[in-house]
Amino acid sequence: MILISHSPEETRKIARELAPKLKPGTILGLKGDLGSGKTTFVQGLAEGLGISKKYYVNSPTFTLLNEYEGEVPLYHFDLYRLESPNELKNLGWEEYWEGKGISVIEWPERLPAEEQKRISLITFTTVSETTRSLELFFKND
Numbered sequence: 001m002i003l004i005s006h007s008p009e010e011t012r013k014i015a016r017e018l019a020p021k022l023k024p025g026t027i028l029g030l031k032g033d034l035g036s037g038k039t040t041f042v043q044g045l046a047e048g049l050g051i052s053k054k055y056y057v058n059s060p061t062f063t064l065l066n067e068y069e070g071e072v073p074l075y076h077f078d079l080y081r082l083e084s085p086n087e088l089k090n091l092g093w094e095e096y097w098e099g100k101g102i103s104v105i106e107w108p109e110r111l112p113a114e115e116q117k118r119i120s121l122i123t124f125t126t127v128s129e130t131t132r133s134l135e136l137f138f139k140n141d
């Protein structure tokens with residue numbers, strides 16, 4: 001399925017409406033260039049999961065992971081600066097992925113190939129200054 005967003009608010013709305021439909025344990029990879037809207041989408045997911053407004057969702061630039069507590073917790077990975085798969089191991093990512101939270105991963109291309117194959121994906125494309133296309137591909141487990 002391909003969706004078109006015409007503003008950051010629309011991208012957040014798409015995510016907000018998707019959030020309650022995600023099963024606990026869902027792992028969602030967000031692909032796309034810098035500025036294509038991945039983090040904006042995660043902000044909408046947090047809203048949709050009812051995560052407290054006291055958390056401001058931004059890119060975890062210097063950390064690989066930000067955790068947001070909620071009834072369904074949100075684990076926000078940004079692997080842009082991942083140097084090696086070992087770094088991910090040290091983070092204990094498997095525990096997060098096997099938990100009841102929703103995991104979102106910016107730059108899933110950095111994951112080992114076999115992990116990439118088992119996760120759902122959204123590919124963000126910058127169409128114009130304010131237009132983004134979102135191609136959704138859900139793994140049905």
Ligand SMILES: Nc1ncnc2c1ncn2[C@@H]1O[C@H](COP(=O)(O)OP(=O)(O)O)[C@@H](O)[C@H]1O
Nearest residue numbers: 005006007008011034035036037038039040130
């Ligand atoms: N339709 C849109 N959806 C999402 N972001 C948009 C859109 N139009 C413009 N933008 C802008 O693009 C940038 C997206 O940034 P961000 O979400 O951090 O991207 P990424 O995490 O993919 O690097 C923001 O500055 C946002 O305001």
Ligand SMILES: [Mg+2]
Nearest residue numbers: 038039059106
């Ligand atoms: Mg980002």
